[in-house]
Amino acid sequence: MNIPYTVETRPDTGLANGKLGIWLFLASEVMLFGALFSTYIILRTGAAEWPHGELSVLLGAINTVILISSSVTMVMAWASLKMNEWSKHRLYLILTFVLAGVFLVNKYFEYSEHLALGEGPWASTFLAIYFTLTGLHGLHIVGGMVVMAYFIGPGAKMAKTSPEQFTNRIEYTGLYWHFVDLVWIFLFPVLYLL
Amino acid sequence: MEHVAVPGKPTGEHAHEHAHAHEELGFLWKYVFSQDHKVIGIQYAITGLLFLFFGFTLMMIMRWQLAYPGRPIPLIGGLLGAARASQGIMLPEFYNQLGAMHGTIMVFLGVVPLAVGGFGNFVTPLQIGAPDMAFPKLNMMSYWMYFIGGVVMLASFLMPGGAAQSGWTSYPPLAVISDGQTWWLVGMIFLITSSLLGALNFIVTIVQLRAKGLSWMRLPFFVWAQLVTSFLLLLAFPPLEAAGVLQLMDRLAGTSFFMPSGLVVSGRPLTVSGGGNPILWQHLFWFLAHPEVYVLILPGMGIVSEVIANNTRKPLWGYRAMVYSLIFLGFMSFIVWAHHMFMTGMGTTMSAFFQTTTMIISIPSIVILTALLLSLWGASIRFTTPMLFALAFLPMFGIGGLTGLPLGLAPSDIHLHDTYYVIGHFHYVVAPGTIFALFAGIYYWFPKATGRKLNDVLGRIHFWGSLVCINLIFAPMFIQGLAGMNRRLYDGGQQYTHLQGLPMRLHIWIGMAAWTLALFQLPFIFNFFWSIWRGQPVDRNPWQATTLEWSAPSPPGHGNFLTEPVVYRGPYEYSVPGAVKDFTPQFEPERA
Numbered sequence: 001m002n003i004p005y006t007v008e009t010r011p012d013t014g015l016a017n018g019k020l021g022i023w024l025f026l027a028s029e030v031m032l033f034g035a036l037f038s039t040y041i042i043l044r045t046g047a048a049e050w051p052h053g054e055l056s057v058l059l060g061a062i063n064t065v066i067l068i069s070s071s072v073t074m075v076m077a078w079a080s081l082k083m084n085e086w087s088k089h090r091l092y093l094i095l096t097f098v099l100a101g102v103f104l105v106n107k108y109f110e111y112s113e114h115l116a117l118g119e120g121p122w123a124s125t126f127l128a129i130y131f132t133l134t135g136l137h138g139l140h141i142v143g144g145m146v147v148m149a150y151f152i153g154p155g156a157k158m159a160k161t162s163p164e165q166f167t168n169r170i171e172y173t174g175l176y177w178h179f180v181d182l183v184w185i186f187l188f189p190v191l192y193l194l
Numbered sequence: 195m196e197h198v199a200v201p202g203k204p205t206g207e208h209a210h211e212h213a214h215a216h217e218e219l220g221f222l223w224k225y226v227f228s229q230d231h232k233v234i235g236i237q238y239a240i241t242g243l244l245f246l247f248f249g250f251t252l253m254m255i256m257r258w259q260l261a262y263p264g265r266p267i268p269l270i271g272g273l274l275g276a277a278r279a280s281q282g283i284m285l286p287e288f289y290n291q292l293g294a295m296h297g298t299i300m301v302f303l304g305v306v307p308l309a310v311g312g313f314g315n316f317v318t319p320l321q322i323g324a325p326d327m328a329f330p331k332l333n334m335m336s337y338w339m340y341f342i343g344g345v346v347m348l349a350s351f352l353m354p355g356g357a358a359q360s361g362w363t364s365y366p367p368l369a370v371i372s373d374g375q376t377w378w379l380v381g382m383i384f385l386i387t388s389s390l391l392g393a394l395n396f397i398v399t400i401v402q403l404r405a406k407g408l409s410w411m412r413l414p415f416f417v418w419a420q421l422v423t424s425f426l427l428l429l430a431f432p433p434l435e436a437a438g439v440l441q442l443m444d445r446l447a448g449t450s451f452f453m454p455s456g457l458v459v460s461g462r463p464l465t466v467s468g469g470g471n472p473i474l475w476q477h478l479f480w481f482l483a484h485p486e487v488y489v490l491i492l493p494g495m496g497i498v499s500e501v502i503a504n505n506t507r508k509p510l511w512g513y514r515a516m517v518y519s520l521i522f523l524g525f526m527s528f529i530v531w532a533h534h535m536f537m538t539g540m541g542t543t544m545s546a547f548f549q550t551t552t553m554i555i556s557i558p559s560i561v562i563l564t565a566l567l568l569s570l571w572g573a574s575i576r577f578t579t580p581m582l583f584a585l586a587f588l589p590m591f592g593i594g595g596l597t598g599l600p601l602g603l604a605p606s607d608i609h610l611h612d613t614y615y616v617i618g619h620f621h622y623v624v625a626p627g628t629i630f631a632l633f634a635g636i637y638y639w640f641p642k643a644t645g646r647k648l649n650d651v652l653g654r655i656h657f658w659g660s661l662v663c664i665n666l667i668f669a670p671m672f673i674q675g676l677a678g679m680n681r682r683l684y685d686g687g688q689q690y691t692h693l694q695g696l697p698m699r700l701h702i703w704i705g706m707a708a709w710t711l712a713l714f715q716l717p718f719i720f721n722f723f724w725s726i727w728r729g730q731p732v733d734r735n736p737w738q739a740t741t742l743e744w745s746a747p748s749p750p751g752h753g754n755f756l757t758e759p760v761v762y763r764g765p766y767e768y769s770v771p772g773a774v775k776d777f778t779p780q781f782e783p784e785r786a
Contacts, residue, residue, distance in 0.1 A: 001325050001753040005402050017328045017402050024394045028432045035433035035478055039440065039451065042474050122448030125469040132443055132451075 007165045022172040026179050033183055036136070040129050040190065051126050054119075056110065060192040063106050064184065070099035071181045074174045081167045086159070090152070093170070096177070097148045100141055107138055130191055137187060140180045147173050227338075229330035230752050234337050235316030236643060239636075242308030245344060246629070247715070249299035252292045254708055259284045260686040261705035277356065286684045290359035291374065293682060295347070297362025298378065301486065302385050303344050305628055309493035310389075310427070311340065313635050314396055314420045316643065320743035320750065321414050323405025323759035323781075328398040336392040343384030350377035361682065363479060366452035366472045370444045371459060379442045386435045393427035396420055405742065407761035411517070412780065414741045414765040415503075415510060418517050419496030422524040423489050430485035430528065437478035444470075451475075473538050480531035488527045490624055491591070492520070494631030495562060498584045501634050502566055504739045505581035506573035507776050509766040512565040519558035526555040536604045537611050545604040552602035559595055563588065578737070579653035583634035586661050587627060594622030597672065612682075615675020618668045626664045633657075633718075641736045645748040646729030652721040659714030666707035670700040738777050741765055745781040 009016050044050055077092035114120070114127070121131035151170065159166040228234060258267050264283060267274070271282030278288040319327055327333045350357040355373030358364065369375050400421050404413070440451040448466065452475045455468030503510045510516065532540065532548040567588060575581065597619040600606040610616060633656075641647050677697040679687045686701050687693040735744040742761065746754050759781050767778040 003326060003328060003330070003403070004324075005328075010402050013401055015402065017398050020398045020401060021329065021394055024397055024428060025390075028390055028394070028428050031429050032432035032436050035436035035481070036440075039436070039474060039478070042471060042477075043451070043469070046471055047469055120447070121443060122450075122467060124467050125450060128443065128447075128449035128451060128467075131447070132440065132449070136439065 007162065007168065016168060018168055018172050022175050026175065029179060033136075033186075036133055037186065037190070040133070043125055043129065047125060051124065054126065055130070055192045056113075057192050059106060059110050060188050063103050064188050066099050066103045066106070067181050067184050070096045070103070071178050073099065074177045078167070078170045078174050081159075081163075081170055089170075093148060093152055097145060097152060100145050100148070104138065104141060107134065133187055133191065137180070137183055140183070144173070144177050144180055147176070227334060229326075229334050231315050231319050231327045231330070231333060232643070232750065232754075234333050235312050235314075237337055238307050238315055238340070239312030241341065241344065242304055242306075242312055245299050246304035246308065248348075249296050249304050250712065252296045252299070254712060255284070256289060256292045256296070257701075257705040257708045259289055259684070261702045263685040263688050287356065287359060287373075289684045290361075290682075291351070291357040294358045294361050294364075294378070295351070298347065298358070298382075300624075301362060301490065302382070303340075303347060305490050305624060305632070306389070306486075307340055308632055309628065310396075310420070310423060310489065311337065311392060313416075313493060313497060313632070313639070314392075314423075317635075317639060317743060318396060318417055318420050319399060319403065320642070320746055320754060321417050321741050322400060322403060322408055323742045323755065323761065324399060324403035325753045325755070327395050328402055329395050332391050332395050336388045336395065339384050339388035339391065343381045343388060346377055346381035346384060350374055350381065353377055363483070364441070364475075365479075366441065366444070366470075366475050367454070367457055369475075370441065370453060371464070376442070376445050379438050379445070382438050383435060383442075386431050386438070389427045389431050390435075393424040393431075396424040397428065400424075405759045405761050408742075408780075411514065412761055412764050414496075415499040415513065415516060415520075416493075416496035418520055419492045419499075422520050423492045425524055426485040426489050426492075426527060430482045430489075433478050434482035437475055437482075440478075441475065473535070473540070476535050476538060477532070480534045481528075484531040484534065485527045487620075487623070488523060490628050492523075494587065494591075494628040495520075495566075497631045497635040497638070498587045499566060500739075500741070501580045501584040501638050502569055503766040503768065504638075504737050505576045505578055505584070506569055507576070507768045508569060508573050509764075509768060510565065511568040511571070512561075513764075513766065516562050516565050519561040523555060523558040523562075526551060526558070530555050533602050533607075536607045542604075549602055549604050553599075556595065556599065556602070563592060563595070578637075579648065579650050579657065580634040580638035582654070582657045583630045583637065586657070587631045587634065590622055590626035590630060590664075594619060594624075594627050597622065609678075610675060612680055613675035614671040614679045614681055617681055618671030618675060621668045621671070625668065626661070630660075633660075636722075638737070639743075640725065640729075641732045642743055642746075642748050642750070644726050644729070645731060646725050646727075647732055647736060648725045648729060649721050652717040656714060656718040656721070659717075660711060663707045663711035663714060667704050667711065670704055673697065674700055735779075738775070740767055740777050740779045742780055745779065 003017070004010075005015075005017050007016065009019075013020075073092045073096045077089050077096060080086075080088035080092060111131075119127055121128045151166075151173065155169075156166075158169070224230075225233060228237070255267065255270070258265075266282030267279060267284060271279055271284075274282075274284075274288070277285075278291075279285060315327070315333065319325070347357075353374065358369070358374040358378035359372045360369035360375060364375065364378065400413075400417060440449075443449040444451050444453060450466045450468050450470040452472050453464070453466045453468060453470040454472060457464040457466070457468070499510055499516070530548060530551045532544060533552045536545050536548075570585075575585075597615070601610055601616060601619060637648050637653055674693075674697045677693060679690075679693050679697050686698065688698060732748060734746065734748055736748075737744070742759055745759055747756065760783075761780045762783060763778065763780055765780060767773075767780070769776045770778050
């Protein structure tokens with residue numbers, strides 16, 4: 001039994017199932033992070049004072065650059081599939097995966113520095129928000145890395161059996177990855193600069 | 195070696211019948227880890243029914259304590275253990291656990307899985323002429339996420355400290371400092387994830403997999419209801435997931451998202467960093483939980499609409515108006531949440547805004563209810579068992595809705611807030627409202643799922659017994675509430691002089707009615723199992739209905755339809771002037 005419109009688009013909606021699915025998923029993610037950012041606004045406006053300069057702007061800025069670069073390599077991974085350049089696709093996808101990993105390593109140094117000073121999430125409302133928001137964002141990065149690892153490894157077989165569907169899947173992964181990037185672009189000024 | 199008939203594995207002599215079958219799956223893959231929307235729907239429905247019964251049982255135990263405070267619970271009192279009931283007398287902590295878990299189980303593990311997971315999964319793809327859901331693997335994952343969430347909730351009763359004790363609303367700071375809450379939060383995160391995956395799947399299925407010719411205004415109302423419900427689940431649940439994560443952080447990582455500074459518990463100051471906001475939880479919680487009310491009711495309305503159109507043998511009155519009302523209702527349900535919070539001191543401006551939106555949202559609900567009532571006008575009604583439940587839904591939901599108006603207005607809510615009046619109100623919406631609609635759906639679609647009808651005599655006993663008992667349970671609560679009886683009191687209010695006499699005596703009557711209601715479910719349970727094997731066999735379209743699911747075999751095989759269905763007309767073409775029969779199905783070509 002075949003489900004219609006898994007690969008080809010439905011003429012009257014102009015969408016394949018997966019495309020609509022990933023956008024709906026991202027809509028729910030917007031609500032998730034929307035609620036968390038609202039929490040930040042409410043707690044911050046209700047606070048008597050708010051700490052400044054607790055985080056290293058340099059490390060945060062480096063991570064911003066890393067994540068934006070990984071978004072670019074993600075697009076290139078998809079575009080090179082469209083142009084039938086398989087080895088380039090592999091290179092860019094692996095590069096995206098590595099950049100995601102570097103982001104997490106950087107994050108690990110940031111976290112351990114705070115924890116060594118006893119500045120855990122229990123210490124203040126600011127740190128609670130910092131650890132929770134960046135922690136959830138980090139989990140999203142890990143999730144993206146798992147998906148990428150699948151398409152670098154066992155999932156790559158599909159490129160031979162059903163190339164069009166494989167290209168679609170990379171596109172959906174990319175949409176998710178840009179969203180994760182976008183969340184960070186909000187997180188960086190909100191936590192590090194403001 | 196003898197031939198053993200294993201389901202899904204043809205024995206030698208029947209093998210030729212299966213020669214054309216595309217794939218043969220073993221028992222485990224066909225019935226347990228199935229990706230077929232019908233099997234998943236039935237899994238959801240049966241699990242949901244079991245949880246409904248379990249949640250009801252919790253309430254029956256609580257009802258003893260309310261009717262006879264401080265007397266040992268008969269029969270099971272000794273089995274509960276000293277941590278829950280000492281010498282058979284219920285402890286306050288256990289009473290709180292029962293209350294919290296009754297609400298949680300009924301809403302998140304009973305009604306929604308049955309209405310959305312069960313009926314949505316089984317009926318929606320059939321009604322839109324799809325071979326399955328858009329993402330069958332995701333569908334299977336949704337069910338198992340729900341199952342794990344349910345197991346975590348049940349297991350929390352056996353953990354040290356017991357289950358959650360802070361009501362299904364889990365208001366902090368109480369929820370952050372009381373036992374059992376961690377498992378509740380973990381369970382909820384599983385249930386929310388399951389709902390999100392399911393909602394996404396439903397929307398994609400309805401948008402993408404409609405059969406040829408099935409335009410939006412030809413969709414059965416049930417499908418519209420499932421679509422709007424899915425949007426509510428998709429967009430309202432993530433904020434609760436966020437809130438759940440924050441509360442989990444408060445409990446496990448020592449943060450103070452919901453913990454204000456200077457809190458003193460049992461005479462000792464609490465060592466938290468403080469600076470949190472307990473009202474924030476209420477906002478995040480009700481941002482989900484008010485749309486959730488519509489998640490509970492909309493699938494019920496959808497089922498009732500199908501059953502009413504079928505048994506009045508008339509088109510639904512005002513189908514378009516109903517659809518537009520439904521969509522408007524969906525939008526509005528996102529901006530009424532703080533009418534649950536008039537007592538928090540959030541200010542008169544906020545109260546004025548939310549009571550206005552609340553009054554506005556009652557309009558589309560009334561439009562839908564009125565359209566259904568007018569559909570009955572001038573019909574020669576077939577009083578089948580599903581129709582009885584559907585007809586009872588209308589006045590019951592009407593009572594539930596109208597008693598909500600005084601709660602939606604801040605001045606009258608101040609008197610009624612947190613009393614038994616509130617309990618009476620929302621139970622009228624959900625119990626004789628939604629649950630009756632769900633029973634209507636079970637009696638209506640059982641023949642499609644099994645190929646056999648449920649017994650009508652047992653169905654009527656089930657219906658009339660339930661209708662009388664359920665009203666005897668919930669109508670007296672309005673009186674208790676108006677008399678000022680607070681909900682969530684361990685002794686039912688015995689300690690208060692103003693509740694002596696009738697309000698306290700009503701607890702005994704409500705208890706009796708609740709236990710009798712349980713007895714009237716026995717004919718249903720028996721009927722359900724008996725009819726699976728012994729019920730009257732039926733053909734494809736036993737109700738002479740018009741929608742697509744009745745063109746598939748009963749029960750439909752994997753892939754649903756024998757030929758690709760094509761839709762030629764609207765969903766409710768009953769008693770068309772000049773037609774030979776009194777129903778013209780969507781799937782019948784113009785001229786035969």
